[in-house]
Amino acid sequence: MEYIWGHSRRFNAYSNYFRRTYGERRQKVSVDAGFTCPNRDGTVGTEGCKYCNNASFNPSYCNPADPISEQLRKGIAFHQKRYRKVHKYLAYFQPFSNTYASLEKLKVLYDEALSFPNVVGVVVSTRTDCMDDEKLAYFAELSAKHHVIIEYGIESCYEKTLAWMNRGHTFAQSKEMIFRTHACGLRQGVHLIIGLPGESREEILQEAGILSALPVDSVKLHQLQIIKGTPIESEFQQHPERFSMFTLEEYLDLVIDFLELLRPTIVVERFAGEVPPDYIESYNWGHIRNEQIIQMMEKRLEERDTFQGKRF
16 A cells, blocks of 8 residues: 555655655765754753753764864765665754854855765754744755755643753744744754653644644654753652653554654654663663664554554
8 A cells, every 4th residue: 555655654754755755865964063052051041951962862973073074974984884875965963953153154064064075955953943034044045956954853842841841942932933944945844752741641642733733844753761961860860750751662652643643744754762872871672773663663553554644
């Protein structure tokens, strides 16, 4: 059976989106451009979000002391060992808030990345309160010749949760910027954390409908992980009863329930986050890779005879 997204997988998969659209895989290569965050430098806060430790997901080849071009050279060499048939790359500006600078600085960084051989686009990870109309216009101009994705970390659709995590902006602000980004013709994705304290299973599932009503093109789902060196670590140690830590099987079923309610045209980039074991405080599914989780998810979708958007 072929679904409306053009293939037989039971969800609108990110890798298939690129093959369907461009006829080939396009691999993201992470870049650390040395940005910070308004929730750390004192603009809106100094402690950052409770869950955040950017080092926990930054690849070893990313070093902000290296020029962008050198990081891309190392990153492409790293990925070529695994994906030998890939020849086109997207520079993924990942750590912290990658629009949190003047437009002049952004132009230098992104123009350098796009001038690197075989880099055909950029993925820009940022906060919705770090974007404005001037920057949107710049990225819209870039998108006329390059593949551009703006990736917003919204983390939760609930104001109570954003206040608890010390996020420093509201979901109402995120919604406004998502609509403004869409109005500029830019492709955009959102990042959502599953299992945040105070959110019931019903509230998590309702977020699928909330996101589906927004003009977003893709979504990343991450399970809540307790990362060493973050404020959430001590809170978890003192009050573990406040946290709903899912087993892998429970999480898979929850995400499938979420998928059933998700708009079918939203591309799903990932189902779970992967953090090196040294960074995990006390909650872990073992040494399981994202590829294995995807395989388990697809098997479970088949067992339940369901698919993304079935109840949308």
